[in-house]
Amino acid sequence: MTIGDPDQASARLWADNWHLLAHRSELAEPRDFVRFDILGREVVLHHDGASVIAFDNRCPHRGARIFDGDAGRERFLCRYHGWSYAKGRVFVADKASLAHCPVDQVALNTLRLEWIGDFAFVAEAPVQALEDQLAGLAPMLAAMSRGIAARWDFNRYLYEADWRIALENALEPYHVGPIHPDTLATLKLQPGKNRYYGRNSVWSAPLGDERMVKRMRSLTRLFDLPHQFEGYESLYLFPFTMISSTFGFSQSVQHFLPASAAGRSHFTSRLFAGRLKPATKPDLVAPLMASSAAMNRAVFDEDHAICKRVPADTWSMDPPRFWAASEEKLLHFRESYRAALSG
Ligand code: FES
Ligand SMILES: [Fe+2]
Structure with a gap:
């Protein structure tokens, strides 16, 4: 292949790499599943009654699709x-x-599945071990995953932008x-x-509003979080995944998976609520989770609206000619992209 062919490049990034696709809490009971679309195919994570598997969502007989919904509990x-x-x-x-x-x-056409803490990573034909791909991030991810109690919100749509455009916006x-004034x-x-x-990155930024910081700090006592940054933290896991959080009270996991339609991507964002101290009543934090979910949805709609205006052919693997200091991660992403596809 030539690394300039965007579809082949996306297919190879999917096949070669590990992808964080689910949290253990979503697959805790027999028959639980979560489904993803990727380049005209589907991958499902499923609790089969004995363990969690990842498989190509096609019947081994004549290929009918098995699971339809985005996530839920259903018999295979x-x-x-x-x-x-x-x-x-x-x-x-x-x-x-x-x-x-x-x-x-x-037999089913299964994919490889490995756990980092309570995060499930899936890969088709990985070119390296998961820990190597994470290049030192595994302990932080494991701690984060243990600070998650359950999925709170599931938000998915076909994003009207190429995944590279959508991802760089998130970076x-x-x-x-x-774009996000309010x-x-x-x-x-x-x-x-x-x-x-390695090819992953973490951006951490303090909040500028002291009153908000004080209020957030006072909420910390309600949670049991093995990992917390007192501010806004955004992780990028090469190639398609972002995780962002304010003070760790909830974690927003976003995917920008390539779609087979040109200029489209499969966007999914899930909000995971943080683990509470045993003494904390869930009702106490429900309003906070609800407002975080609403805020996240609004932010992603704003991102989507602007990304729609950016044609796919504006993107290239070369560094952008003009870039603000706060766009530094674009250079890192493009370099990673080139490196992942060469050789
Ligand atoms: S049983 Fe025939 S296609 Fe699934
Ligand atoms: Fe944004």
Whole structure:
């Protein structure tokens, strides 16, 4: 392939890399599932009654899709001819009628799945070990994952921008003033610090409003958070995932997965509520979670509206010619992108 072909590049980034796709709390019970679209295919994470698996959402018989919804709790049953799956085994309907076939070879097309703390990472044909890909971020991710209690909000739509455009927007705070005046900008984010971990990065920025900081600090006592940054923190996990949080009370996990339609991406954002101290009544923090979810949705709508205005062919792997200091992570992303696709 040439690394200039955007679809082939996206397919290769998907196949070669590990992707954080779910939190353990979403897959805690038998039959729980979460589904993702990626370049005309689908991957599902599913609790099969014995363990959590990731598989290509197609029946091993003649390929019918199994799970339709975005997430939920459902039995793994193919509607077409009634094959089902549980605890690592495919159950073939009327098995005797397939006696002339190698039925013992029937299997799902599974993907690799590994855990960092309570985060599930999935990969098709990874070129490196997960810990190597995370380049030092694993302990922080594990701690973050343990500070999560449950999914609070699930927000998904077809984003009308190429994933590279959408992702780069998420990587730079330069646009916060003009695009998010009434939402994100109210946090008065101070010039933050970028730290790089291989192809991943972390941006942490203190809040500029002292009263807000005081109020946030007073809320900290309600939570049991093994990892907390007192400010706004945004992690980028190469290639498609962002995690952002204010004070760690909730974590917003966002995906900008490539779509097969040109100039579109599969956007999903989930808000995960932080773990509470045993003495904290969940009702006490429900309003905070609800307002964080509403705020996040508004911010992503604002991002979507501006990203729609940026044509896919404005993007290239070369560094942008003009860039603000706060757009520094774009250079890192483009360099990572080139490196990941060369060789
Ligand atoms: S396609 Fe699923 S049972 Fe036939
Ligand atoms: Fe934004």
